[in-house]
Amino acid sequence: MNQPKPFSQACENNKGPILHVLRQIFVKPVTVWEIGSGTGQHACYFAGHLPHVNWQPTDRAEYLPGIEQWITQSGLSNLKSPVMLDVNDAVWPCTSIDALFTANTLHIMSWQEVTVLFVRLKGLLAEDATVCIYGPFNYSGQYTSASNEFFDQSLKARDLLSGIRDFEAVVAEAQNAGLNLVEDHAMPANNRLLVFQKSRLDAA
Known part of the structure; x- marks a missing residue:
């Protein structure tokens, strides 16, 4: 049985205000490394609204399967598979690293x-x-x-x-x-x- 995607209400609440600022910061094509991607919600949302940016999620090994679920369902070409990083x-x-985000x-x-x-x-x-x-x-x-x-x-x-x-x-x-x-x-x-x-x- 497939596990449900991990979900963070805090991510849902803050993704819009954060994106408003990131639009002003990441204005040129760049790869953004995200430290501690957690559920993967931020990665999908930001990559989806910043198509000129390549988004690289990272986290500890136990969080990678959940992040991968979000990424797979997003179908975004500028969203990379998560990599293990502590x-x-x-x-x-x-x-x-040219750009880094962490929340x-x-x-x-x-x-x-x-x-x-x-x-x-x-x-x-x-x-x-x-x-x-x-x-x-x-x-x-x-x-x-x-x-x-x-x-x-x-x-x-x-x-x-x-x-x-x-x-x-x-x-x-x-x-x-x-x-x-x-x-x-x-x-x-x-x-x-x-x-x-x-x-x-x-x-x-």
């Missing part, structure tokens, strides 16, 4: 894994690469809403190493990887979409 992997399944992953990872993510990106990002990170963030060490505080507590109750990350700490790690913050978009449900650009000086 940020902790010493070698990633690529040699260069709701940094608060699931441990902080050590967040730092590893940026270390890996430092060695893989091409000149003028763009990195988009969606999710909740704290600013100046403070929650931006009561709902985010409750969410953070629920995350830590499940895994003490997870939790909403501080905006300033994430920007610092990005800067260490040669990335400059160029946009910080307010999003629904007290989330943000951070857009980073690789520094030309770093790429030179």
Whole structure:
């Protein structure tokens, strides 16, 4: 018996607002690597609305079959089969990244894994690469809403190493990887979409 496709209501809720920003960011033909594709809903939706972009979903092995279900049913030629990727992997399944998107992953990872993510990106990002990170963030060490505080507590109750990350700490790690913050978009449900650009000086 075929397993039902995985489904995330959060993906359904936020895909439209995220796409509105991505249309302004990914304006040229490019391959976007998605870290932590989860159910695969974002990959299908964004690839379907950004036909000039090739979308490369990635995730840990246990999520790949569900992602593949979404991709197969989408029939999109610019949506690639998912590949296994864990940020902790010493070698990633690529040699260069021009564009990267990730949603709701940094608060699931441990902080050590967040730092590893940026270390890996430092060695893989091409000149003028763009990195988009969606999710909740704290600013100046403070929650931006009561709902985010409750969410953070629920995350830590499940895994003490997870939790909403501080905006300033994430920007610092990005800067260490040669990335400059160029946009910080307010999003629904007290989330943000951070857009980073690789520094030309770093790429030179």
